[in-house]
Amino acid sequence: MLVANRGEIAVRVIRTCREMGLRVAAVYAPSDRNAPHVWLADEAFPLPGDAPEHSYLHVRALLDAARRAGAPAVHPGYGFLSESAAFARACRDAGLRFVGPPPEVLELCGDKAAARAAMAAAGVPVLPGTGPVDDHDAPELAGRLGFPLLVKAAAGGGGKGIHLVREPGQLQATLRLARGEARAAFGDDRVYLERWVEGARHVEVQVLADRSGVVVFPERDCSVQRRHQKLIEESPAPSLSRRVRERLQRAAEAAARAVGYINAGTVEFLVGADEIYFLEVNARLQVEHPVTEMVTGVDLVAEQLRVALEGRAGVPPGEVSARGWAIECRVGAEDPHEGFLPAAGRIEGVWLPGGPGIRVDAAVYPGMEVSRHYDPLLAKIIAWGADREEALGRLRRAVDETVIAGIPTTLPFHAWALREPAFTAGRHDTGFVARWEARRPDPEVERAALLAAVAASVASPPPSARPTAPSRWVQAARVEGLRPWPL
Amino acid sequence: MTHRVPASARALLVTVAGRTHRVRVWPSGQSLQVSVDGAPPVEVELRPLLGTTHYRLTAEGASRVVGIRRQADGWTVTAGADRVVVRVEPDLPVVRRERAGPSAAVREIRAPMPGLVVAVEVAAGATVAQGQAVVIMEAMKMQMEIRAPAPGRVRGVHVAAGQDVAGGTLLVTLDPPA
Numbered sequence: 185m186l187v188a189n190r191g192e193i194a195v196r197v198i199r200t201c202r203e204m205g206l207r208v209a210a211v212y213a214p215s216d217r218n219a220p221h222v223w224l225a226d227e228a229f230p231l232p233g234d235a236p237e238h239s240y241l242h243v244r245a246l247l248d249a250a251r252r253a254g255a256p257a258v259h260p261g262y263g264f265l266s267e268s269a270a271f272a273r274a275c276r277d278a279g280l281r282f283v284g285p286p287p288e289v290l291e292l293c294g295d296k297a298a299a300r301a302a303m304a305a306a307g308v309p310v311l312p313g314t315g316p317v318d319d320h321d322a323p324e325l326a327g328r329l330g331f332p333l334l335v336k337a338a339a340g341g342g343g344k345g346i347h348l349v350r351e352p353g354q355l356q357a358t359l360r361l362a363r364g365e366a367r368a369a370f371g372d373d374r375v376y377l378e379r380w381v382e383g384a385r386h387v388e389v390q391v392l393a394d395r396s397g398v399v400v401f402p403e404r405d406c407s408v409q410r411r412h413q414k415l416i417e418e419s420p421a422p423s424l425s426r427r428v429r430e431r432l433q434r435a436a437e438a439a440a441r442a443v444g445y446i447n448a449g450t451v452e453f454l455v456g457a458d459e460i461y462f463l464e465v466n467a468r469l470q471v472e473h474p475v476t477e478m479v480t481g482v483d484l485v486a487e488q489l490r491v492a493l494e495g496r497a498g499v500p501p502g503e504v505s506a507r508g509w510a511i512e513c514r515v516g517a518e519d520p521h522e523g524f525l526p527a528a529g530r531i532e533g534v535w536l537p538g539g540p541g542i543r544v545d546a547a548v549y550p551g552m553e554v555s556r557h558y559d560p561l562l563a564k565i566i567a568w569g570a571d572r573e574e575a576l577g578r579l580r581r582a583v584d585e586t587v588i589a590g591i592p593t594t595l596p597f598h599a600w601a602l603r604e605p606a607f608t609a610g611r612h613d614t615g616f617v618a619r620w621e622a623r624r625p626d627p628e629v630e631r632a633a634l635l636a637a638v639a640a641s642v643a644s645p646p647p648s649a650r651p652t653a654p655s656r657w658v659q660a661a662r663v664e665g666l667r668p669w670p671l
Numbered sequence: 672m673t674h675r676v677p678a679s680a681r682a683l684l685v686t687v688a689g690r691t692h693r694v695r696v697w698p699s700g701q702s703l704q705v706s707v708d709g710a711p712p713v714e715v716e717l718r719p720l721l722g723t724t725h726y727r728l729t730a731e732g733a734s735r736v737v738g739i740r741r742q743a744d745g746w747t748v749t750a751g752a753d754r755v756v757v758r759v760e761p762d763l764p765v766v767r768r769e770r771a772g773p774s775a776a777v778r779e780i781r782a783p784m785p786g787l788v789v790a791v792e793v794a795a796g797a798t799v800a801q802g803q804a805v806v807i808m809e810a811m812k813m814q815m816e817i818r819a820p821a822p823g824r825v826r827g828v829h830v831a832a833g834q835d836v837a838g839g840t841l842l843v844t845l846d847p848p849a
Contacts, residue, residue: 521754532722550722584751587736589722592749600752625688625753633748634687635730636737637757638696638705639717640746642681 185489186211186250186280187221189261190240192547192561193469194221197259200485209253211246213239215555220547227253234557240264243271247278257281257493259485263559266468267294283492285447285467292443293467297338297376299443303462306442308435311454311461313378319359322377326355329377335359337366338374340464345369346412348380381456383613386414387421388452388466389436390476392484393445394491397501398437401476403429408601410524410617415594416601417472418511419479422572422610424455431460433503439465447491448473448484471514471561474545478510478568509575510568513583513598515546516560520597520620526560529553532590537582541568541575554591562593572610576602674711678785678837679810682762686745687755693762702729763838778820778845786810788834793843797825805843806830822848 185201186209187194194210198221201208210225213234222228229249231239239245241264250258258280260266269290275282284290293299297315304310314325316338326333326349335358337345345366349358359375367373386409390401405421406414420429436451439462450470452463473484482499490498518524531552536544546563554560565582569575580602586595597620604619606612680697685707695706704712716729720736728737728750738749745758763783789807793799804816805825823845830842 521749532724535721587721587725589720589725589738592738596749596752596754603752623752625755626751629748629750629753630687630755632728632730632733632735632737632750633746633753633755633757634685634692634694634707635705635713635715636717636726636728636739636748636750637687637746637759638683638685638694639703639715639728640726640739640741641683641759642696642703643717 185209185283186246186253186255186258187225187261188240188246188258189264189266190216190219190221190547190558192545192564193261193263193471195224195547196545197261197485198224200483200489201259203483204486204489206489209249209255211240211249213557215553215557218549218551220549229253234555236264236557239557243274246271247274247280250278250280255280257283257489259283259488260468262468262471267466269294281492283447283488285445285449289443289445290467293445293449293465295338296336296340296464297374299465300376300462302442303439306438308439308442308462309460311379311381311463314376316374316376317359319356322359323352323355326352326377329379332380332382334378334380335362335375336378337362337370337372338376339366339370339372345375381454381459381461383615384454384456385421385613386452386463387424387432387455387460388450388470389432390448390450390470390473390484391436391440391445392448392487392491392497392499393440394496395446396496398440398445399497399499399501400433400437400503401480401482402504402506403432404472404475406472407612407614408607408616409614414472414514415597415617416511416513416607417475418509418572418575419475420506420509421455425458428455428458428460435460435462448488471564472512474543474564474566475510475512478543478566479506479508480504481507508568508570509572510566511572511575511579512564512566513579513602514561514594515563515565515586515588515598516594517554517562517591518560518594519592520594521592524594524597526556527554527591527593528556529591531562531588533587534589535585535587536563537565537585539578539582541578542566542582543568548588562588565598576608674706676706676712680706681784684760684762686758705730777826777847778823779841780805780817780819780843780845782808782836782838782840782842783817784808784810785838786836788830788832788836788842790832791828791830791843793825793828795825795827798848799823799825799845808836817842819845821845824848 185206187197198208208225210221210228211231212222213231215234231245265271269287272282272287300310332350335347347358347362362375363373385407387403389403392399402420404419406417408416439451450466454461487497517527519527533550543566548562567575567579583598676695677697680695683694685692685694692708697704702714702716705715706712718727720727724738740747748755786808789809793805799819801822803819806817826844826846
């Protein structure tokens with residue numbers, strides 16, 4: 185098996201391959217030469233450069249690595265080429281099994297407008313919306329749809345090329361913005377309009393399909409998002425009526441059938457007060473797949489491999505029931521105190537959590553340089569509990585004990601979110617993260633910060649006390665040559 | 672107040688959440704004693720934990736992991752969900768600079784803190800360069816060089832090695848370079 189990815193997902197796939205007795209070949213960009221996915225694999229092949237187009241998006245180099253490894257199959261992970269019909273086709277042409285849906289299905293799912301039309305035809309509820317629009321007819325179509333609305337890239341994914349428009353005056357500017365983003369990210373500037381549901385929740389259903397039928401897993405809630413990027417996911421979804429849950433399951437199965445889905449995928453929905461609306465099909469393994477694995481005991485990567493290599497899933501078609509509750513936090517190299525700005529730098533030290541009910545999927549190690557080229561995800565911390573309360577308690581504890589030194593991470597955000605009443609009560613919606621931006625520091629932490637800063641200043645004087653200009657010479661003289669105390 | 676702040680305590684002005692506090696800090700065994708705004712001192716211990724950013728802070732009966740990063744004029748401290756910006760500056764007894772304008776002035780070099788004069792590195796009449804050490808002082812078991820703020824000629828040396836001085840004591844006077 186060639187694993188054509190990096191980071192935690194490459195490690196995740198390698199683990200299952202090894203459990204199944206498959207030999208694994210990894211690939212790596214120059215800056216990833218010491219990464220865990222390289223040394224956990226049986227062999228590893230270098231890629232030409234660090235930039236994605238010279239590494240994990242470099243089709244020719246990846247196929248060449250597969251050939252040299254003698255690998256009969258390729259697992260694309262998520263992101264990069266995982267939903268590329270062209271790559272799936274190139275694999276097929278090279279005589280390789282692509283672990284994912286066939287190229288035709290990837291093509292249909294990748295064209296959001298076409299997928300919406302297919303769903304509507306199959307009776308799956310879709311949000312009122314349009315096909316691809318041009319700037320000329322957009323205002324009239326938008327007026328008919330009503331504001332606020334979303335402008336979305338037809339070829340979109342990963343939250344890119346999605347913009348909210350609250351009033352008609354913003355429409356043209358937003359169309360330009362979304363087209364520019366879509367062209368840059370997907371090389372396709374077609375956009376369409378879709379109604380916006382205020383206070384909605386993002387709920388998705390994992391499916392696994394082979395030629396004999398569709399396996400439907402318990403739903404996941406991914407409402408904790410920032411700029412359409414997920415931060416916390418859980419399964420099952422909290423505060424969901426039995427009726428809505430059943431409709432989601434039926435709609436997901438219908439959606440999978442409507443596009444002739446094969447292998448593991450996810451059908452995303454928006455859930456309003458009592459309504460469900462199809463959003464899109466993610467034709468790949470998702471970042472948040474572990475929460476489903478934790479509550480069902482099914483190894484989704486193993487199932488992907490079975491479908492791709494043996495033609496059939498190890499789980500019979502129908503619904504899989506959940507046992508207990510699982511919640512996942514994505515720990516990323518982003519600074520939540522600075523608007524989630526990507527953080528670059530060197531990881532100096534890592535302490536990852538463990539203990540009862542905790543699973544960690546990570547690829548973070550001391551000395552690792554966080555590169556601007558790749559996704560900022562460093563680790564996923566997943567907790568399982570007999571109920572939501574137990575899972576939450578374990579996850580809080582696990583997040584609190586995690587330390588990643590050297591760069592800012594999203595850990596403080598998670599420490600906050602897992603204690604926030606709207607989240608603990610399961611009443612949060614996709615607007616939840618706005619509360620983070622509005623909160624004030626705890627006075628007890630301010631007091632601790634004062635004491636810590638005083639102690640740090642004694643051990644090593646603050647730079648303001650260093651000679652900066654002659655006018656501050658007294659301060660300069662005061663601390664020059666101070667040796668730190670043997671703390 | 673029943674507690675005593677030793678004469679050797681470091682004096683800091685610490686600003687948190689828009690409020691500035693007068694802080695006195697001095698060592699005590701393996702830890703520090705910290706008095707904030709004249710309150711009885713609390714014992715504080717800060718030990719390196721992981722990398723250059725993470726420490727274990729023990730104070731006021733609680734121990735927690737804090738992330739600390741140096742900023743232009745202080746620190747940012749991250750603990751739990753919160754990040755707090757803390758500005759730290761020396762709380763100097765007296766800071767006197769040039770007496771008569773910045774150019775042709777006699778410069779006074781004063782003790783930045785109470786302590787012991789370990790050595791005097793210059794004699795009257797000597798020419799010194801900017802940044803050259805003129806006096807070595809020791810306070811709280813730490814030695815520091817007191818340096819010339821500007822080039823000049825030593826007009827007078829007012830202390831001797833072995834002498835205990837109060838903060839602000841005149842150490843050396845400099846004439847502008849000829």
